Amino acid sequence: xxxxxxxxxxxxxxxxxxxxxxxxxxxxxxxxxxxxxxxxxxxxxxxxxxxxxxxxxxxxxxxxxxxxxxxxxxxxxxxxxxxxxxxxxxxxxxxxxxxxxxxxxxxxxxxxxxxxxxxxxxxxxxxxxxxxxxxxxxxxxxxxxxxxxxxxxxxxxxxxxxxxxxxxxxxxxxxx
Amino acid sequence: xxxxxxxxxxxxxxxxxxxxxxxxxxxxxxxxxxxxxxxxxxxxxxxxxxxxxxxxxxxxxxxxxxxxxxxxxxxxxxxxxxxxxxxxxxxxxxxxxxxxxxxxxxxxxxxxxxxxxxxxxxxxxxxxxxxxxxxxxxxxxxxxxxxxxxxxxxxxxxxxxxxxxxxxxxxxxxxx
Numbered sequence: 079x080x081x082x083x084x085x086x087x088x089x090x091x092x093x094x095x096x097x098x099x100x101x102x103x104x105x106x107x108x109x110x111x112x113x114x115x116x117x118x119x120x121x122x123x124x125x126x127x128x129x130x131x132x133x134x135x136x137x138x139x140x141x142x143x144x145x146x147x148x149x150x151x152x153x154x155x156x157x158x159x160x161x162x163x164x165x166x167x168x169x170x171x172x173x174x175x176x177x178x179x180x181x182x183x184x185x186x187x188x189x190x191x192x193x194x195x196x197x198x199x200x201x202x203x204x205x206x207x208x209x210x211x212x213x214x215x216x217x218x219x220x221x222x223x224x225x226x227x228x229x230x231x232x233x234x235x236x237x238x239x240x241x242x243x244x245x246x247x248x249x250x251x252x253x254x
Numbered sequence: 255x256x257x258x259x260x261x262x263x264x265x266x267x268x269x270x271x272x273x274x275x276x277x278x279x280x281x282x283x284x285x286x287x288x289x290x291x292x293x294x295x296x297x298x299x300x301x302x303x304x305x306x307x308x309x310x311x312x313x314x315x316x317x318x319x320x321x322x323x324x325x326x327x328x329x330x331x332x333x334x335x336x337x338x339x340x341x342x343x344x345x346x347x348x349x350x351x352x353x354x355x356x357x358x359x360x361x362x363x364x365x366x367x368x369x370x371x372x373x374x375x376x377x378x379x380x381x382x383x384x385x386x387x388x389x390x391x392x393x394x395x396x397x398x399x400x401x402x403x404x405x406x407x408x409x410x411x412x413x414x415x416x417x418x419x420x421x422x423x424x425x426x427x428x429x430x
Contacts, residue, residue: 079287079412085283088281092275092277096275100269104264107261108261111255202418202419205421208419219409219425222405223426224405225405226403226409227402227425232398233394242378243389243395246392249399
């Protein structure tokens with residue numbers, strides 16, 4: 079499938095609602111359980127998505143459009159949300175994610191990027207040269223990857239509960 | 255986390271809405287793409303969840319409660335939905351899944367299972383002795399596993415689009 083801005087937006091605009099439909103109002107055990115030390119809960123993952131809205135996708139797109147390859151992106155802190163969200167509740171995070179996403183998609187639509195702009199290149203601090211098109215594609219993949227992660231993390235809360243069915247539930251055992 | 259019927263229901267009742275929020279109205283490419291020959295699209299996965307509502311979870315629970323281990327479950331056809339849903343659209347499937355799930359959770363609540371009933375055992379045609387509690391836990395894990403699969407299948411539509419970011423998007427490459 080070729081990258082199209084409107085197809086990317088079709089997914090990006092749905093992620094906050096999908097996470098809300100899945101998570102809002104759930105017992106804390108579902109939301110706060112992780113896969114062990116150093117891993118993330120559904121709560122942490124929503125926090126990470128918020129941090130991406132604040133510092134990653136649209137800010138990096140703007141760097142590409144304004145500076146091209148001359149100004150590398152700021153590194154993305156994958157763990158920033160862990161401290162920042164202590165004491166918050168999930169509803170706050172879901173609201174914030176939805177609101178930030180809405181604003182960022184508004185910016186993206188307003189930019190109305192041409193194919194030439196989508197081909198513009200920037201400098202990723204670790205990966206080197208990347209295009210605006212690759213950045214926007216990655217935004218979508220990042221959403222879907224973390225949605226999958228939420229499903230996996232929650233599924234694993236019941237790892238010991240399924241008994242013999244563990245053999246038929248690859249989400250509980252496969253490499254992740 | 256110990257198994258609790260009401261905690262299981264908390265997840266099970268949200269799955270249809272989460273899938274609807276994610277999928278309804280998306281361009282067909284997102285819904286109909288799979289991971290290659292013999293794999294499932296998001297559309298196929300929703301069809302599979304419908305088939306589970308019709309033939310797997312509550313029917314098997316009822317076999318356990320009525321017959322214990324003496325009557326093995328009917329085998330579950332993991333591919334039944336592929337032929338059955340040709341010509342249907344995703345909205346039909348989402349509606350059907352929601353409606354069936356609602357009815358099945360109504361049945362589950364009405365049963366108001368005691369701990370002794372949750373400990374009752376049945377016979378799985380391949381796995382042998384399983385408890386009602388394990389069956390209900392697996393129902394939840396099965397939902398979340400397929401939600402994760404939807405995220406993965408959709409993410410992989412953009413495998414070639416992310417360029418160098420493939421190194422940072424494990425959903426595109428890890429064992430699945």
